[in-house]
Amino acid sequence: MQPGVAVRHLTKDFGALRAVDDLSFSVGGGEVVGFLGPNGAGKSTTMKMITGYLTPSSGQVEVCGMDLAQQPLAIKAAIGYLPEGAPLYGDMTPRRFLDFVASVRGMEPVVRRQRIDAVVDRMALRGVLDQSIDTLSKGFKRRVGLAQAILHDPPVLILDEPTDGLDPNQKHEVRELIRDIAADKVIVISTHILEEVEAICSRAVIIAGGRLLADGRPAELASRSQFHNAVVLVLTGGPADLREQLAAVPGVQRVEVLEESAGRVRLRLLASHGRSLLEPVTARLREAGWQADELYVEQGRLDDVFRQLTHEVAGRETRS
Numbered sequence: 665m666q667p668g669v670a671v672r673h674l675t676k677d678f679g680a681l682r683a684v685d686d687l688s689f690s691v692g693g694g695e696v697v698g699f700l701g702p703n704g705a706g707k708s709t710t711m712k713m714i715t716g717y718l719t720p721s722s723g724q725v726e727v728c729g730m731d732l733a734q735q736p737l738a739i740k741a742a743i744g745y746l747p748e749g750a751p752l753y754g755d756m757t758p759r760r761f762l763d764f765v766a767s768v769r770g771m772e773p774v775v776r777r778q779r780i781d782a783v784v785d786r787m788a789l790r791g792v793l794d795q796s797i798d799t800l801s802k803g804f805k806r807r808v809g810l811a812q813a814i815l816h817d818p819p820v821l822i823l824d825e826p827t828d829g830l831d832p833n834q835k836h837e838v839r840e841l842i843r844d845i846a847a848d849k850v851i852v853i854s855t856h857i858l859e860e861v862e863a864i865c866s867r868a869v870i871i872a873g874g875r876l877l878a879d880g881r882p883a884e885l886a887s888r889s890q891f892h893n894a895v896v897l898v899l900t901g902g903p904a905d906l907r908e909q910l911a912a913v914p915g916v917q918r919v920e921v922l923e924e925s926a927g928r929v930r931l932r933l934l935a936s937h938g939r940s941l942l943e944p945v946t947a948r949l950r951e952a953g954w955q956a957d958e959l960y961v962e963q964g965r966l967d968d969v970f971r972q973l974t975h976e977v978a979g980r981e982t983r984s
């Protein structure tokens with residue numbers, strides 16, 4: 665079975681509210697896709713439609729080449745799902761919970777034992793197997809949630825905010841676990857933590873107001889930032905019109921003063937679209953005999969692009 669997820673023109677209305685609006689994207693094998701958007705963007709609603717927990721108002725979901733409307737049960741078998749907040753049966757122990765999930769999934773006793781053993785090792789749950797889930801730390805609860813999602817070894821994993829509410833160490837651990845299981849699967853992770861996308865995702869899909877805003881590799885999207893290719897430099901004792909002189913360097917779109925004190929100035933030179941500034945700026949410095957204390961090129965950050973894109977949508981919605 666070829667792992668993959670494709671949504672086409674997916675739309676979901678809750679009464680008058682259009683939570684997901686004509687959304688299309690696809691994810692292929694070996695990809696970890698970060699599904700990004702501000703609160704209320706429609707991420708969970710989309711994930712619930714992909715996993716068959718919500719029926720779309722219109723549009724199509726295809727998982728591993730199967731149409732959800734035609735083969736809902738086969739698709740449920742092909743998907744592991746970690747819902748938002750990962751509701752678990754708190755009074756059960758992880759051992760009983762996993763056994764229960766395995767029986768719901770219809771696993772034979774021998775397979776069941778093997779699979780539970782395998783996920784317990786992978787998620788390092790052995791030490792807490794007989795402790796009630798309610799009494800586990802959030803990090804361990806999330807591992808139990810992930811364990812149930814991968815128990816039947818599905819080719820597709822849909823993880824709704826898998827690290828939400830965890831402390832930095834637990835976040836790191838859960839990301840490592842996800843990276844570890846990613847190799848041969850399709851994984852879609854919803855999050856609003858952009859560093860998470862940069863850390864574990866090969867692609868990012870950004871939505872807001874239920875609509876697709878961007879789809880690309882994180883570095884590719886980051887390069888759409890206004891700070892992409894900007895040069896930051898620190899100079900001591902430059903001339904009074906330093907800013908104007910640097911603004912005249914070919915390719916410089918704008919000069920920002922980031923810090924200024926006692927004759928020392930930190931400047932950011934923003935590049936015009938598609939221009940590289942390193943060479944013309946260093947040439948200008950050499951020519952003028954100015955010695956930079958510090959000089960580096962910025963790559964642009966995903967969070968700049970995210971803010972820019974989602975603010976544009978918020979602006980459009982306020983105006984309409």
Ligand SMILES: Nc1ncnc2c1ncn2[C@@H]1O[C@H](COP(=O)(O)OP(=O)(O)OP(=O)(O)O)[C@@H](O)[C@H]1O
Pocket residue numbers: 678681683701702703704705706707708709710748856
């Ligand atoms: N069952 C429901 N009935 C009515 N409205 C709903 C329902 N579920 C979600 N919504 C609304 O749909 C919109 C999208 O919600 P959704 O939970 O999909 O967003 P999200 O991107 O996952 O947000 P968050 O990051 O806050 O979890 C929101 O305005 C939400 O209030």
